[in-house]
Amino acid sequence: MECFSPYIGINGRAWIQAGMDNTIRARITDPGMDPTERFNLGLSATLQGRPYEAVLLDVLEPLRRDRYLHGRINQLFLHAPTGELGLHSIEVGVDVASLCVEEKMEQRLVLEGFRGGALHDIGKLGVPAYMFMKQKLTPEERVVMRRHPSYSGTFIDIGYSTVAWDSAHGHHEGKTDSYPRVDNRRKYHNPVIHLDQRKMQQRVTRPENEPFVRMVRSAEVLHALKSSRSYKPAFNAGERVGAFTEIFRNDPEHMSHFTRLESIAAQCGTGN
Ligand SMILES: [Fe+2]
Numbered sequence: 392m393e394c395f396s397p398y399i400g401i402n403g404r405a406w407i408q409a410g411m412d413n414t415i416r417a418r419i420t421d422p423g424m425d426p427t428e429r430f431n432l433g434l435s436a437t438l439q440g441r442p443y444e445a446v447l448l449d450v451l452e453p454l455r456r457d458r459y460l461h462g463r464i465n466q467l468f469l470h471a472p473t474g475e476l477g478l479h480s481i482e483v484g485v486d487v488a489s490l491c492v493e494e495k496m497e498q499r500l501v502l503e504g505f506r507g508g509a510l511h512d513i514g515k516l517g518v519p520a521y522m523f524m525k526q527k528l529t530p531e532e533r534v535v536m537r538r539h540p541s542y543s544g545t546f547i548d549i550g551y552s553t554v555a556w557d558s559a560h561g562h563h564e565g566k567t568d569s570y571p572r573v574d575n576r577r578k579y580h581n582p583v584i585h586l587d588q589r590k591m592q593q594r595v596t597r598p599e600n601e602p603f604v605r606m607v608r609s610a611e612v613l614h615a616l617k618s619s620r621s622y623k624p625a626f627n628a629g630e631r632v633g634a635f636t637e638i639f640r641n642d643p644e645h646m647s648h649f650t651r652l653e654s655i656a657a658q659c660g661t662g663n
Pocket residue numbers: 511512539562563
C-alpha cells in the first residue's frame with residue numbers, strides 16, 4: 392500500500408509531501424489557481440493510501456463537480472497565512488466521510504458527511520487572518536475566535552446543505568470547554584471555547600444531523616491534536632488519548648470515532 396503523509400502548506404503556496412519511502416515531493420501552487428484544482432490537489436493528497444481510498448474516490452467524485460464547495464474551501468485555503476485552514480477542512484471532511492463509509496451509509500449521506508466536515512470552520516473566515524499566526528491570543532481576540540461558529544451563517548447558505556450548516560454552527564458544542572490548545576504540556580488545553588449553556592438549550596441542530604455533527608466534532612479535535620500549529624506542538628499518541636478523553640468526557644461514541652480514526656491513520660503510518 393502506498394502511504395503518504397498529507398501535504399504541508401507553506402505560505403499557502405508551496406506544498407511538500409513526505410512519502411513512507413523517504414521521498415519528498417514538492418509542488419508550488421498558484422494562489423490564482425482554479426479553486427477546483429486547489430480542492431482536487433488537497434483531496435487527492437489526503438486520500439492517498441487510506442484504506443477506503445477507492446470507495447471514497449468513487450463516492451466523492453460528485454464533490455469534484457461541486458463548485459460551491461470548491462469556492463468555500465478555496466477561501467479557507469487563502470484566509471490563514473499557512474493554508475492550514477484549507478488542509479484542516481479537507482482532512483476533517485475525509486475523516487468524517489471515512490466514518491460514514493464504515494457505517495455503511497448510502498452515498499448521498501457520505502457526501503453530506505464530507506460537506507459537514509469540510510465546511511465546519513467556515514465561520515473562521517470572519518476571524519482576522521493575523522490571529523491564526525499568533526501563539527497567544529489576547530482576551531479580546533479569544534472572544535472573537537470563539538465566536539467563529541456563530542459567524543458561519545454569513546459564509547454558508549443553509550439551502551446548500553443543512554448538515555454543513557449544523558456542523559458549522561454546532562461543532563464546538565458538547566465539548567468540555569475548548570480547543571486542544573496548550574501553553575504547558577502538563578495541561579492539555581486552555582479554556583478557549585466555553586460552552587454556552589443558553590445556546591445549548593436553544594440547540595438548532597436538526598436531530599437527523601446530530602450523528603454527523605458528532606463525527607465532525609471528533610474528527611476536527613483529533614486533527615487539531617495531531618497538527619502542529621503556531622500555538623501548539625503536535626501531540627503524540629499518548630497525549631492524544633489523554634486530551635481527547637478529557638475534552639469529550641470519555642463519551643463512548645466520540646471515543647469510538649477516535650479509535651477508528653486512529654486505526655485508519657496507523658495503517659498509513661501517519662498516526663504518531
Ligand atoms: Fe471550529
